[in-house]
Amino acid sequence: MYSFSQLQQFVQCELRYAYRYVLKYPEPKTTSLALILWSAVHDTLEWLYRRVSFQTIPTQAQVVQQYEEQWAKQLEGVQDELDTEQLAEYRQRGLSYIDWYYAKYQPFDKNIPMEMEKNIHFTIGDGHKMRGKIDRLDIDGHDLTIVDYKTSRKRADDKHDEYRAQITLYAKGLQEQYGTKLKKLYGKVVYLHLHNEVEREITPEAIDAIEQEYMDIITQIEQKKAKWADVQWLFADGTKVWDVFPSHAWSWCNYCPFKELCPEFAHAFVESEQISAGDLSPEVIQAMLDQYVELADQYKSLGKKIDSLKDQLTEYAVKNDFARLYGQGASVGIQSRDNRSIPSDLAEQAEAYLRGQGLRDDLQSLDRYALARAVKAGDLDTMIEQWLVVNKKSRYLGQVKKEK
């Protein structure tokens, strides 16, 4: 059975997914202030709507009181691990979310909350089981609205809107559960930090598209799992889990519990006493790396200096009609080269010709070097050369000749 966050983890980093769900390494429970804040606010709103659904509307002071209780509950056993100043800041943030929410939605008579923390189970594609949890489900006649609370400080952009994808996928579950009783489905993301909400209708076409997208992800996962199982069955030497499930380092690595096992970061965790005989110590490798970086920087700046000298010398030689320049003990000749290409008005004709020869894919850029190589290799007759015209003459410095 898959969950949305599980599939999303595969999309973000296949290796982390593999450690967690294929190799089944335990993922230690982590505490973060963001998670504490989210849970406290989330549980407070759940408490509020349970009362609203029984037509008991708590006062703002009662909701704030509830938030304080939820906050204290979240801190049980972890408070000492957290920074006091940051804790105060996050607690205050939660209070501001609650204040804004209460002021905006009171007297809570616009929607009828049907269920809170609703578990859904459904299938996608050819029978893949999925599960999820909906923060709140509102009903209005035959219409249902999925409500999701977010404490993030950024609104998801249209291209990477995983909130939208998640709600649309859950809508598939509701479609399956309520079927003919349903008229329309809506999804609402409440951005508590941004004091804003985004609501949109979830069409059957959007559900089909998201189902296909996540089916493709499941297919990839299943194929990779099968490949990994084959590798182990065949005792295929040397194949590592990241050869099948590649790593994808990004900002989320800071929260990844498998950093020490990940080839992107493993070296940073090596201690001197862990190295095997014959291996270089971490300190030696570190010194070599620092030296490499320094030399690479010097090499880059030398390359820039050399290019600038080449340009100045070539310009001087061409301007004064010198074919060779002399220094003390060495000289260098000025070479010239015709840059030829197919003019744009003949490009179509040349393309058709190359297609006829079955060579268009090999000569994608239609550049003169590729054409010349093809003529030389006998893949192409010299006819193509008629189409090449000189579009630029370039001059450059040749080999340096040291005087004896």
Ligand code: SF4
């Ligand atoms: S540290 Fe980053 S790249 Fe490595 S497994 Fe974890 S998420 Fe993936």
